[in-house]
Amino acid sequence: MAASGTLPRTATQYVLAEPVVGPLRLEHFRREVVPLQAPEPGEVLVGNHFVAVDPVIRSRMDHNAAPGWAYRPGDTIGAVAVGLVLASSAPDVPVGARVLGFLGFRDYATVPAAEVEVIDPLLGEWPIEYGLTALGNPGLTAWVGVTAIGQVAEGETVFVSGAAGGIGSLAGQIARLSGARVIGSAGTDAKVRWLTEEVGFDAAFNYREERPAAALTRLAPDGIDVYFDNTGGPQLEAALGHLRRLGRAVLCGAVSGYDHGGSPLHIANVSDLVRGGLTVRGYVGTDHRDTWPSATAQLQDWLRRDLLRARYTVLDGLDRVPEALSQILRPGSSHTGKLLVRPSGGDHES
Amino acid sequence: MAASGTLPRTATQYVLAEPVVGPLRLEHFRREVVPLQAPEPGEVLVGNHFVAVDPVIRSRMDHNAAPGWAYRPGDTIGAVAVGLVLASSAPDVPVGARVLGFLGFRDYATVPAAEVEVIDPLLGEWPIEYGLTALGNPGLTAWVGVTAIGQVAEGETVFVSGAAGGIGSLAGQIARLSGARVIGSAGTDAKVRWLTEEVGFDAAFNYREERPAAALTRLAPDGIDVYFDNTGGPQLEAALGHLRRLGRAVLCGAVSGYDHGGSPLHIANVSDLVRGGLTVRGYVGTDHRDTWPSATAQLQDWLRRDLLRARYTVLDGLDRVPEALSQILRPGSSHTGKLLVRPSGGDHES
Numbered sequence: 173m174a175a176s177g178t179l180p181r182t183a184t185q186y187v188l189a190e191p192v193v194g195p196l197r198l199e200h201f202r203r204e205v206v207p208l209q210a211p212e213p214g215e216v217l218v219g220n221h222f223v224a225v226d227p228v229i230r231s232r233m234d235h236n237a238a239p240g241w242a243y244r245p246g247d248t249i250g251a252v253a254v255g256l257v258l259a260s261s262a263p264d265v266p267v268g269a270r271v272l273g274f275l276g277f278r279d280y281a282t283v284p285a286a287e288v289e290v291i292d293p294l295l296g297e298w299p300i301e302y303g304l305t306a307l308g309n310p311g312l313t314a315w316v317g318v319t320a321i322g323q324v325a326e327g328e329t330v331f332v333s334g335a336a337g338g339i340g341s342l343a344g345q346i347a348r349l350s351g352a353r354v355i356g357s358a359g360t361d362a363k364v365r366w367l368t369e370e371v372g373f374d375a376a377f378n379y380r381e382e383r384p385a386a387a388l389t390r391l392a393p394d395g396i397d398v399y400f401d402n403t404g405g406p407q408l409e410a411a412l413g414h415l416r417r418l419g420r421a422v423l424c425g426a427v428s429g430y431d432h433g434g435s436p437l438h439i440a441n442v443s444d445l446v447r448g449g450l451t452v453r454g455y456v457g458t459d460h461r462d463t464w465p466s467a468t469a470q471l472q473d474w475l476r477r478d479l480l481r482a483r484y485t486v487l488d489g490l491d492r493v494p495e496a497l498s499q500i501l502r503p504g505s506s507h508t509g510k511l512l513v514r515p516s517g518g519d520h521e522s
Numbered sequence: 523m524a525a526s527g528t529l530p531r532t533a534t535q536y537v538l539a540e541p542v543v544g545p546l547r548l549e550h551f552r553r554e555v556v557p558l559q560a561p562e563p564g565e566v567l568v569g570n571h572f573v574a575v576d577p578v579i580r581s582r583m584d585h586n587a588a589p590g591w592a593y594r595p596g597d598t599i600g601a602v603a604v605g606l607v608l609a610s611s612a613p614d615v616p617v618g619a620r621v622l623g624f625l626g627f628r629d630y631a632t633v634p635a636a637e638v639e640v641i642d643p644l645l646g647e648w649p650i651e652y653g654l655t656a657l658g659n660p661g662l663t664a665w666v667g668v669t670a671i672g673q674v675a676e677g678e679t680v681f682v683s684g685a686a687g688g689i690g691s692l693a694g695q696i697a698r699l700s701g702a703r704v705i706g707s708a709g710t711d712a713k714v715r716w717l718t719e720e721v722g723f724d725a726a727f728n729y730r731e732e733r734p735a736a737a738l739t740r741l742a743p744d745g746i747d748v749y750f751d752n753t754g755g756p757q758l759e760a761a762l763g764h765l766r767r768l769g770r771a772v773l774c775g776a777v778s779g780y781d782h783g784g785s786p787l788h789i790a791n792v793s794d795l796v797r798g799g800l801t802v803r804g805y806v807g808t809d810h811r812d813t814w815p816s817a818t819a820q821l822q823d824w825l826r827r828d829l830l831r832a833r834y835t836v837l838d839g840l841d842r843v844p845e846a847l848s849q850i851l852r853p854g855s856s857h858t859g860k861l862l863v864r865p866s867g868g869d870h871e872s
Contacts, residue, residue, distance in 0.1 A: 231793075404792040418809060423796050437789040442754040443581075445804030446773045452802040454795030459768065 173211055174267045175259035180219075183208040184515070185278040186493045188243040191235035196501060200233060201249070201494045209282045210259060217259040217282045220275055221518035222486070224252045224304045224338075225496040225511040248276040249493070254291065254303040255281075255517060265290055272303045277493045279517035294468065298475065298482075305510045306342060306482035307471055313424060313457035314342035315467040318350060321455050322398040322422040326351030329392050331411055333384075334402025335376065336363040338510030339424055341483040343400045344373050349479060352398070355391050357384065357407060359504040366508050371483065380503060384410035400424060404435030412439065415450055423454040483509025490515040523561055524617045525609035530569075533558040534865070535628040536843045538593040541585035546851060550583060551599070551844045559632045560609060567609040567632045570625055571868035572836070574602045574654045574688075575846040575861040598626040599843070604641065604653040605631075605867060615640055622653045627843045629867035644818060648825065648832075655860045656692060656832035657821055663774060663807035664692035665817040668700060671805050672748040672772040676701030679742050681761055683734075684752025685726065686713040688860030689774060691833040693750045694723050699829055702748070705741050707734065707757060709854040716858050721833065730853060734760035750774060754785030762789065765800055773804040833859025840865040 182205050189202040211217050229251060232243050243249065253275035260267050262285030273288035275281045291303045298307065305311065317339075318324050330347040334340040335356025344367070347354045356367045356376040367376040377387040384407045388396065395416035401408050401423045412421055439445065445452070474480035485507035487496050496513050499505040532555050539552040561567050579601060582593050593599065603625035610617050612635030623638035625631045641653045648657065655661065667689075668674050680697040684690040685706025694717070697704045706717045706726040717726040727737040734757045738746065745766035751758050751773045762771055789795065795802070824830035835857035837846050846863050849855040 401792075408792065423792060435792045437792050439787040439789075442751075442758065442773060442785045442787050442804070445802070447804070447806065449805050449809045450803070452795070453800070454792070454797070455799050456797065459799045 173259055173261045175217075176267045177258075179210065179217060179259055180208055180280050180517075182206065183278050183280040184490055185248050185276060186490070188233055188245055188247050188249055190245055191237075191242070192230070192233045193235050196230060196233070196494075196498050198494055203491070208280050211261040211282055213261045214285055215261055215282055216257050216265050216271070216285045216288065217280065218253075218255040218271060218273070218275060218288065219258045219280055219517035220253045220255040220278060220515050222254050222301045222304055222512045222514055223275070223277055223490075223493075224309075225487075225493075225500050225513060226251065227500055229497060230501055248278060250274055250276050252304065252309065253278075254300050254308075256300075260285070270295060270300050270303070272308065277490065277513070277515075279490055279515035296472065301484060301486075301512060302475075302482050304512060305338065305484045306475060306480060307468065309457060310338040310510055311342055311471050311482075312464055312467050314339050314346050315471060316457050316460045316463055317400055317422045317424050317455065318343050318346045318398075319467070320460055320463050321453055322347075322400060322420050324350045324352050324398050328352045328397035329355070329395070330398045330400060331355045331357070331388065331392065331396045331414075332373075332400040332402070333357045333379070333407040333411070335367055335371075335373065336508045337402055338484065340400070340402045341367075341371055341509050342480075343402075343424070344371060345480050347398070347400070348372055348374075349474060355388075355396070357387070360506070362506070363508060371481075379407055385413060388414040395419070398422065404437070408435075408437060409439075412450070412452070415448060418449045420451045420453065423452065484512050485509055486512050486514050488514050523609055523611045525567075526617045527608075529560065529567060529609055530558055530630050530867075532556065533628050533630040534840055535598050535626060536840070538583055538595055538597050538599055540595055541587075541592070542580070542583045543585050546580060546583070546844075546848050548844050553841070558630050561611040561632055563611045564635055565611055565632055566607050566615050566621070566635045566638065567630065568603075568605040568621060568623070568625060568638065569608045569630055569867035570603045570605040570628060570865045572604050572651045572654055572862045572864055573625070573627055573840075573843075574659075575837075575843075575850050575863060576601065577850055579847060580851055598628060600624055600626050602654065602659065603628075604650050604658075606650075610635070620645060620650050620653070622658065627840065627863070627865075629840055629865035646822065651834060651836075651862060652825075652832050654862060655688065655834045656825060656830060657818065659807060660688040660860055661692055661821050661832075662814055662817050664689050664696050665821060666807050666810045666813055667750055667772045667774050667805060668693050668696045668748075669817070670810055670813050671803055672697075672750060672770050674700045674702050674748050678702045678747035679705070679745070680748045680750060681705045681707070681738065681742065681746045681764075682723075682750040682752070683707045683729070683757040683761070685717055685721075685723065686858045687752055688834065690750070690752045691717075691721055691859050692830075693752075693774070694721060695830050697748070697750070698722055698724075699824060705738070705746070707737070710856070712856070713858060721831075729757055735763065738764040745769070748772065754787070758785075758787060759789075762800070762802070765798060768799045770801045770803065773802065834862050835859055836862050836864050838864050 265285040271288040336358040367373040399411035615635040621638040686708040717723040749761035
């Protein structure tokens with residue numbers, strides 16, 4: 173086994189205390205300190221630098237989640253993380269490699285090397301957290317949604333809901349880079365200002381202060397060509413009613429539904445979809461892996477030319493996990509971009 | 523002016539007597555005999571051989587139809603027709619040419635030559651009514667929906683509602699020719715038998731006798747890949763719930779809604795569309811004209827090899843127009859394939 177410095181002997185982790193009924197509360201989580209095994213052959217010990225806080229985690233904590241998908245009490249709450257290999261018994265994944273994997277809300281993890289991906293080639297000159305933002309799943313998901321699914325073209329008008337989120341903030345930037353005029357929505361006035369003043373959206377509105385249909389009529393009087401949905405709910409219904417002929421609604425994630433069991437959609441007249449030639453399309457980024465190499469190359473190029481910026485907020489310390497998960501599910505939370513937790517695993521001397 | 527034999531001096535036509543509220547009734551129609559003008563320069567006189575009976579006509583007769591779309595009392599009820607040019611003052615459209623145009627429920631019509639299309643090259647060796655069926659809008663619409671929109675692939679399972687109709691019967695055949703297993707629904711047991719015994723569907727069910735969700739579970743226990751919708755309503759909702767991952771629902775027409783003001787669609791959880799990577803897409807064939815030349819070539823080839831058959835029912839005599847329009851809107855009507863009315867204009871000695 174190759175190792176870097178003195179290795180930690182314990183790991184701190186968050187596990188599911190009890191399945192969630194209703195809103196997420198502190199008592200659904202339990203913090204545990206457990207022994208950390210040195211890597212057996214084929215394993216690596218990873219110090220987690222950043223753990224991604226995703227709304228989808230909530231759905232796996234739900235008492236109604238499907239078996240296989242649901243966490244059981246005592247399971248480590250899963251999350252994608254990036255970290256540094258501190259010890260390795262796997263020749264393909266050496267000490268010092270930057271890796272990404274489903275490492276969970278932990279500071280350290282010993283896992284099979286086959287379950288992590290070495291992301292040094294992906295990251296190039298960019299910091300490790302880009303593996304969870306612009307160059308990771310949010311970047312690829314946004315790129316696939318805007319480009320392959322939404323087919324955003326020069327001169328079109330695009331509306332992005334949940335625009336201040338990890339995927340939304342990237343989707344808006346990618347749509348602008350594709351030549352579109354881009355409108356975003358968010359749940360606080362501060363985020364709305366951030367979208368237009370910092371991220372480069374052409375217009376934005378606070379969906380909790382202005383009815384989405386009224387805002388779209390005001391900001392896009394001639395209609396929208398593409399709607400990039402991160403929320404479901406009333407914004408989705410308003411956007412469908414505001415699509416121009418041959419418009420596309422791209423359903424990326426229905427965050428608004430994850431904390432209360434489902435986000436319904438009511439379409440009053442299917443004939444409107446037919447006559448308008450409209451498309452409503454859900455997608456999961458991993459179904460489009462064939463596009464990832466070209467997506468990555470383009471994202472790297474935009475980053476290098478400073479046309480695209482990774483957007484994220486960091487909460488320091490593993491103990492902020494319960495707060496972070498509650499925050500990402502709450503309308504009007506204060507973070508912008510992807511929400512990351514930085515456990516102490518990144519502080520390990522290497 | 524060039525002319526063929528003695529020309530008719532009057533035309534018989536059906537006009538809108540009063541805008542329709544509720545179900546279509548006889549008093550909404552008025553039969554008129556009007557003088558028929560000889561063609562002025564740039565005009566042609568056409569003897570109508572077949573007039574297409576389309577559900578969409580009903581929507582233009584509705585008291586709530588949008589201005590511009592709505593017929594006003596006294597307007598000739600419009601319909602696409604094919605006929606023979608009997609007199610011409612337009613060099614591009616000579617006497618004897620077979621033409622297609624929006625000629626209305628009339629036996630004869632004098633119209634600008636620019637408003638008709640000469641379909642002799644399209645028809646080749648096939649009879650004139652193929653311009654309203656396999657080689658006309660139904661054939662192209664079915665081809666676009668199955669191929670360009672639905673992207674039906676070898677080995678997939680396809681469900682077609684309204685399968686005994688003009689478009690549905692062609693869509694099912696085209697899906698089978700694309701290598702799919704094809705299930706159809708219709709509103710009478712006779713049509714269900716016709717679908718499997720005559721048209722070549724792999725399976726079919728009577729949606730008025732068996733709940734669509736139960737029928738799909740029975741006939742496609744592993745789910746369907748593509749749903750070709752001609753009805754909207756409960757069949758659409760059942761089909762969406764039965765789509766496999768990456769499934770596509772192709773919305774061709776919402777016939778069931780035309781006679782009562784709208785066909786709603788309720789989706790209980792948008793997350794199902796996201797996680798399944800599902801597509802719901804409405805389309806109008808004329809938005810895909812770029813595909814028509816290759817579509818026509820393929821349809822002609824299939825017809826020539828007797829792999830595809832035009833499917834239609836003919837009602838003889840213009841006076842059957844009110845009956846025909848009521849019939850096409852009624853579940854459980856008896857016709858199969860495209861419904862055509864044959865006015866006496868085709869009997870003119872030429």
